[in-house]
Amino acid sequence: MEVLANIINGASLGSVYAIIALGYTMVYGIAKMLNFAHGDVIMVGAYICFCAVSYLGLPALAGVLLSVVGCTVLGIVVERLAYKPLRNAPSLNVLITAIGVSYFLQNAALIIMGSDPKSFSSIIALPALQLFDGRLTISATAVITILACVIIMVALTLFTTKTKMGKAMRACSEDRDAAQLMGINVNSTISMVFAIGSGLAAIAGILMCSAYPTLMPTTGSMPGIKAFTAAVLGGIGSIPGAALGGVLLGIIEILARAYISTQLADAVVFAVLIVMLLIRPAGLLGKPVNEKV
Amino acid sequence: MGIKALKPQTRSTIITYAIVIVAFFAVTVLDGMGFISNSLSGQLVPICAYVSLAVSLNLVVGVSGELSLGHAGFMSVGAFTGVVAAGCLTRMGVESEILLFVAAAVIGAVAAGIIGFLVGIPVMRLRGDYLAIVTLAFGEIIKNLLNNFYIGVDDAGLHFSMTDSSSLGMTQGAILINGPKGAVGIDKISTFALGILLVLITVAVVLNLMHSRDGRAIMAVRDNRIAAESVGINVTKYRLMAFTVASALAGAAGVLYAMNYSTITPSQFDFNQSILILVYVVLGGMGNISGSIVSAAFLTVLPEVLRPINNYRMLIYAVVLILVMVVPNTKIYQRLADAVRSKLRREPKVPVAAAEGGEADE
Numbered sequence: 001m002e003v004l005a006n007i008i009n010g011a012s013l014g015s016v017y018a019i020i021a022l023g024y025t026m027v028y029g030i031a032k033m034l035n036f037a038h039g040d041v042i043m044v045g046a047y048i049c050f051c052a053v054s055y056l057g058l059p060a061l062a063g064v065l066l067s068v069v070g071c072t073v074l075g076i077v078v079e080r081l082a083y084k085p086l087r088n089a090p091s092l093n094v095l096i097t098a099i100g101v102s103y104f105l106q107n108a109a110l111i112i113m114g115s116d117p118k119s120f121s122s123i124i125a126l127p128a129l130q131l132f133d134g135r136l137t138i139s140a141t142a143v144i145t146i147l148a149c150v151i152i153m154v155a156l157t158l159f160t161t162k163t164k165m166g167k168a169m170r171a172c173s174e175d176r177d178a179a180q181l182m183g184i185n186v187n188s189t190i191s192m193v194f195a196i197g198s199g200l201a202a203i204a205g206i207l208m209c210s211a212y213p214t215l216m217p218t219t220g221s222m223p224g225i226k227a228f229t230a231a232v233l234g235g236i237g238s239i240p241g242a243a244l245g246g247v248l249l250g251i252i253e254i255l256a257r258a259y260i261s262t263q264l265a266d267a268v269v270f271a272v273l274i275v276m277l278l279i280r281p282a283g284l285l286g287k288p289v290n291e292k293v
Numbered sequence: 294m295g296i297k298a299l300k301p302q303t304r305s306t307i308i309t310y311a312i313v314i315v316a317f318f319a320v321t322v323l324d325g326m327g328f329i330s331n332s333l334s335g336q337l338v339p340i341c342a343y344v345s346l347a348v349s350l351n352l353v354v355g356v357s358g359e360l361s362l363g364h365a366g367f368m369s370v371g372a373f374t375g376v377v378a379a380g381c382l383t384r385m386g387v388e389s390e391i392l393l394f395v396a397a398a399v400i401g402a403v404a405a406g407i408i409g410f411l412v413g414i415p416v417m418r419l420r421g422d423y424l425a426i427v428t429l430a431f432g433e434i435i436k437n438l439l440n441n442f443y444i445g446v447d448d449a450g451l452h453f454s455m456t457d458s459s460s461l462g463m464t465q466g467a468i469l470i471n472g473p474k475g476a477v478g479i480d481k482i483s484t485f486a487l488g489i490l491l492v493l494i495t496v497a498v499v500l501n502l503m504h505s506r507d508g509r510a511i512m513a514v515r516d517n518r519i520a521a522e523s524v525g526i527n528v529t530k531y532r533l534m535a536f537t538v539a540s541a542l543a544g545a546a547g548v549l550y551a552m553n554y555s556t557i558t559p560s561q562f563d564f565n566q567s568i569l570i571l572v573y574v575v576l577g578g579m580g581n582i583s584g585s586i587v588s589a590a591f592l593t594v595l596p597e598v599l600r601p602i603n604n605y606r607m608l609i610y611a612v613v614l615i616l617v618m619v620v621p622n623t624k625i626y627q628r629l630a631d632a633v634r635s636k637l638r639r640e641p642k643v644p645v646a647a648a649e650g651g652e653a654d655e
Contacts (some may be wrong), residue, residue: 034422036568082615092360093618096575099568100614109605225429225564232426263473267437270430277423278415278549 001135006258012142012211014250015149019204020227021234022156023197029173030193033094034044035079037101038201039224043217044105045202047113062122067202075198076191077275083194084187102221109217112205117216117217120209137174144208152200152241153189160239169193178244226253229273235286244284249273306500309583311498316590317489318460333597341488342550342594345495347589348582349542352499353404354571355580356508357535358515360425362572363412363432364543367405369562370533371544372551373439375401376476379552380469381446383480390482394552398491401548402541408435413533432567444470475558476551483552489551492586495542499582502538511535512580576617602616 020042027035048070052063082101086094126140160166163237163280171179172189180186209215234241249269254270276284299307320337323329346368350370353361375397412431419427431590447466454460458471470476502508511531513521515525551557573592577584595613599606620626 028422034425083618087618089618089622090579092354092575092579093622095360096572097615097618099572099610100618102648103607103611103614107605107611111604111608162595221565225433229426229430232423236422256536263441263443264437270434270437273430274415277419277427281419281423 001132001148005136006254008138008142010251010254011247012145013254014247015145016204016208017223017227017230017250018149018246019200020223021246022202022239023226024231025236025242026193026197028029028060030169031190034098035080036095036098037105039220040105041071041074041198041201042101042205042208042223043109043220045205046120046215047109048221049123049206050118050215053123055242062279063123067206068199070117071202072199074193075194079191079194106217113217115217117205117214120141120213120215122210122213123206124210141210148203148207156239165192232283233276234284238285241283241285253267302504305583307471309500312583312586313489313492319561336593336597337485338483338553339486339550340590341492342546343570343593344492344542344586345546345574346570347585348495349539349546349579350570351574351580351582352535352539352587354574356503356515357511357532358534361369361428362425362564362571363428365562365566366432366435367540367543368547368550369410369439370408370434371401371405371547372557373470373476374404375548376479376551377444377469379480380467381451383445394487397552398545398548402545405544405547406537406541410537413536416527417532417537429564429581432564436563440473442470443472445622446646464570473558475556477556479551479555481553481555483549488549491545496582498538498542507531507534532610572614
């Protein structure tokens with residue numbers, strides 16, 4: 001029973017990683033950049049929801065909506081101001097800009113909200129699920145997080161395969177120049193990817209803070225790195241890969257924390273990543289790229 | 294003979310050394326005249342450490358063309374090994390601070406070099422962003438492991454444990470590394486002069502490597518791996534060489550950094566630290582050693598200068614970072630730069646992309 005509970009908790013944490021990793025992987029797929037500021041968008045999303053619920057007294061759902069809208073706008077603005085001018089710059093310059101944005105968001109949050117951790121009250125006020133005569137207790141947050149991840153995955157898959165915008169998105173990540181020749185507006189497609197990724201990050205931030213209620217300006221950075229790891233583990237650029245990588249990473253982390261060592265859990269997670277990448281250098285679901293000479 | 298008569302390579306080498314030496318004398322003189330504030334003079338050793346780190350990371354990122362996000366990991370290996378070495382030597386009765394420092398730096402560099410070599414073997418099988426994430430992972434693993442290291446020394450020798458400090462089984466002696474609390478009670482033996490010495494050694498190692506046969510092979514691998522391989526260059530060997538040398542130099546810089554504080558913790562050497570060093574390298578210019586020196590020094594001083602507006606300084610730092618990257622890519626700037634360039638040199642216009650050059654991607 002204990003193992004099962006741990007696996008479910010792991011899947012819940014992993015679902016958060018998966019939702020964040022989706023943002024990473026889509027942005028990487030289309031803009032070929034590592035958006036290190038993505039983790040901090042999570043933090044911004046959680047803060048917006050926290051302020052809306054605790055200070056303005058709005059209902060939880062309104063807080064979530066506000067936070068998603070806020071982060072979506074943030075994503076678009078950041079892309080326009082910081083990343084768009086660098087479309088043809090070397091990838092490292094874009095990386096440094098993303099780091100600059102990350103510092104900016106963290107320090108802006110520090111100035112506005114202060115450095116003391118806020119205790120995020122869970123927006124999910126449902127009783128925990130009792131299974132097998134109460135031998136297995138699953139928190140409502142865990143259930144909802146996993147559900148949210150599944151819904152987002154299905155919606156995103158439908159979006160990228162069925163809609164015109166989604167197809168344009170995939171065309172851009174396949175070959176940006178060819179897509180442009182076919183009449184796809186690459187700039188607005190990239191903006192849209194940032195918007196979707198940031199909106200998802202807001203949801204991830206709220207779900208994460210509902211399970212782990214400490215909210216600080218640096219709250220987003222470690223989950224951001226883990227989600228990035230998950231995206232690479234699944235094969236960066238691949239949407240199902242990000243989900244698979246995220247869930248796997250979450251389960252490994254929780255199991256390592258429970259059965260190996262609390263302090264060494266992160267080391268185990270990263271060690272698994274390294275071993276996986278040595279066996280499959282392009283990630284679990286990534287396509288190996290053949291080099292042309 | 295004028296400096297213009299020299300080969301461009303020799304000229305840039307001389308300028309690089311000159312920057313460091315002139316900076317050393319300028320700072321020493323200014324300090325003697327009391328122009329340097331306390332908070333700034335406290336930053337002198339860290340500046341030297343960061344300059345060394347930036348130069349060594351430039352060997353990996355700029356010269357060898359691999360994005361490494363785990364440089365702080367090697368820095369911490371050096372720092373903690375150096376602290377343990379210095380602790381043991383002090384106990385053995387070595388009193389000369391210079392001797393202690395040199396021994397610690399050498400041992401730290403060797404340890405970091407060995408770890409760098411071991412990490413490099415699997416890492417160098419990967420490319421591009423995958424390589425970057427694995428170096429990040431190794432950096433985090435090193436930090437995580439060091440968080441669980443407990444090392445003490447007494448008359449019986451070194452004691453090591455991975456559970457807690459009480460299981461070291463020591464009744465007397467000193468605990469050198471205390472898990473997440475890090476290394477405590479370090480003798481502050483780093484000085485600005487030693488720092489400058491380390492910077493000069495680092496620069497000399499990197500420049501000499503760059504200008505040697507091996508260095509040309511490393512750059513050939515960066516510019517076109519397949520072409521380099523086809524003319525018989527052992528790709529893995531040269532990538533690994535650059536990575537190991539850079540790790541060892543980072544280790545020495547870590548010792549310099551650690552010996553400037555009485556306490557260091559493993560969590561100081563996290564991903565953000567690696568990123569900080571990477572920022573220096575990119576801002577200074579890939580493969581440009583004097584650029585790394587200047588940008589590392591400038592960006593370490595910048596937050597100190599901004600200290601009066603304490604709350605906003607990191608915000609301004611972030612904005613500066615973004616602007617430095619974004620502004621040269623805006624149309625207005627490019628037009629201005631073109632105009633200035635043609636005014637100054639009266640040469641035919643060159644496209645900006647071609648003039649910048651030095652991109653390390655494959």
